Amino acid sequence: MRSMTETLAFLHERLTERPRVLLILGSGLGGFADELEDAVRIPYAEIPGFPPSTVEGHKGQLVAGRAEGVECLALQGRFHLYEGHPPERLALPVRAAAALGARTLIVTNAAGGVNPAFRAGDLMLIEDHINLMGRNPLIGPVIPGDPRFPDMSEPYDRGLRAIAERVALERRIRLVRGVYLAVAGPSYETPAEVRMFRRLGADAVGMSTVPEVIVARALGVRVLGVSLITNAAAGVAATPLSHADVVAAGAEAAGRFTALLRGILTELQRLPDVELA
Numbered sequence: 001m002r003s004m005t006e007t008l009a010f011l012h013e014r015l016t017e018r019p020r021v022l023l024i025l026g027s028g029l030g031g032f033a034d035e036l037e038d039a040v041r042i043p044y045a046e047i048p049g050f051p052p053s054t055v056e057g058h059k060g061q062l063v064a065g066r067a068e069g070v071e072c073l074a075l076q077g078r079f080h081l082y083e084g085h086p087p088e089r090l091a092l093p094v095r096a097a098a099a100l101g102a103r104t105l106i107v108t109n110a111a112g113g114v115n116p117a118f119r120a121g122d123l124m125l126i127e128d129h130i131n132l133m134g135r136n137p138l139i140g141p142v143i144p145g146d147p148r149f150p151d152m153s154e155p156y157d158r159g160l161r162a163i164a165e166r167v168a169l170e171r172r173i174r175l176v177r178g179v180y181l182a183v184a185g186p187s188y189e190t191p192a193e194v195r196m197f198r199r200l201g202a203d204a205v206g207m208s209t210v211p212e213v214i215v216a217r218a219l220g221v222r223v224l225g226v227s228l229i230t231n232a233a234a235g236v237a238a239t240p241l242s243h244a245d246v247v248a249a250g251a252e253a254a255g256r257f258t259a260l261l262r263g264i265l266t267e268l269q270r271l272p273d274v275e276l277a
């Protein structure tokens with residue numbers, strides 16, 4: 001883990017505050033990081049060990065700053081399996097943030113709606129996930145400090161989910177809930193695959209998030225996950241899928257997403273750090 005040591009040394013030097021929350025902002029949702037106060041922005045290309053982001057709609061920079069009084073480390077754009085990264089690298093930012101002191105991960109993504117009741121533009125609270133990526137970021141020698149077989153019985157923290165539900169209710173933001181199923185991508189799913197995913201218990205399908213969540217849980221970091229349903233998954237609606245539509249849906253939902261996130265951070269700010277951890 002030579003690169004991890006270098007990554008941490010670099011970040012320790014550049015960041016002045018200990019982050020409490022790591023925010024991973026998915027396709028079209030990166031705008032929230034532009035609103036952070038007293039922000040320090042670092043392009044991934046400058047951070048040792050971080051590869052540049054190659055996906056349109058992902059800026060590829062880390063932003064440290066405060067929102068609602070909570071010190072955040074936000075990733076504008078993440079690394080995906082389909083970009084060719086080895087699975088263990090996908091969660092490098094999670095390892096770095098945890099080492100810097102963050103005890104909470106708020107992870108977001110764009111996803112296709114498998115549940116026919118979902119509408120494009122819905123925000124979905126992730127209750128659980130199914131890993132059909134065929135890979136796991138913990139495969140390989142055990143990294144010192146990691147458990148060999150981490151527990152995954154509550155990947156998405158019950159307490160954080162309750163906070164999100166309460167905020168959505170108070171602020172009148174439609175928040176559906178469901179199971180996120182992760183595939184490797186980059187091709188979108190076929191209608192037959194989507195029918196299979198529905199039978200398996202999935203409500204949404206996407207190409208990210210699960211590797212980061214697995215590593216966060218292995219490190220004891222609490223996780224809150226929110227999917228933006230950008231489209232009905234293949235076969236659920238008649239229209240073909242395009243990345244441009246995914247990015248456009250993100251722009252449309254940005255206001256609601258930001259309101260939800262601000263409400264959640266406000267609640268976290270009220271909690272003492274021990275409860276946060």
Ligand code: HPA
Pocket residue numbers: 110111112113188189205206207230231232233234241246
């Ligand atoms: N499938 C997989 N990933 C996605 C989708 C989809 O329909 N929409 C946004 N990300």
